[in-house]
Amino acid sequence: MGTRTWRSLKASVLSLAIVLGISGCDPSKPDKDNQGGQSEHSASVDELASKLATHANRQARTNELLTFSDGSHLDTGDYQLIEWADLIPQDDLAALLNPPAYLTSIEDGSPEDQIASTIQSAMAANQAANQLEAQADMPQVDPYEQALISTNIIEAMNGKGVRIPGFVVPLEYNEQQVITSFFFVPFFGACIHLPPPPPNQIIFVEAERGFTLENLYEPIWISGTLATELFEDQLATAAYTMTLAYIERYDG
Structure with missing residues (x-):
């Protein structure tokens, strides 16, 4: 004023x-x-x-808050529709699509699932110890476990205008629930109720004008310019960032 x-x-x-x-x-x-x-x-x-x-x-x-677009900006052709698989290198994608047998043969939430988690933790600790003790050759790294924490990116995505669907994980917001920065992820509950996806499946987004969402479990579209920059937060790590231009409601 x-x-x-x-x-x-x-x-x-x-x-x-x-x-x-x-x-x-x-x-x-x-x-x-x-x-x-x-x-x-x-x-x-x-x-x-x-x-x-x-x-x-x-x-x-x-x-002045960012409002949901009616989709008219899509006529400009400035934003290419992509899928989450387009952000992950082929080697990482192949590893994630072929998890170890002990993970595919057990039921989520079962005692075996808990045991498998314990085994994975033990394996990770053992690998760390082996790396410290190794004098010559590096120990073999499981491709699946490596893909889960991979920060490898698609270089061609740097500076590219894209449009992608997903879910919002708020990082910064005020008392009026106006979101000004967030992680954008491929499935609901990631980084909150569920472990975070691989870093190359997380986009960090800043929205200077801010916006509000009625329900976090509803997917939305975002359009903007990607950058292959690493962003680390205590919640998760993102291998991509975006300069946000538009948000849209997801209608399928």
């Missing part, structure tokens, strides 16, 4: 308060008795004007 607008707002509120104050005054009382009341009126006017200004600024910011 500009200085002129602030002064006009304060002057209007002050004039109203003065009129109300005069109409309620008792002319039989000396001016000295009313000095305290006038000071209180002045303080109240300043407080009210400040609250109105804060509300106006907040409303202005709300009006």
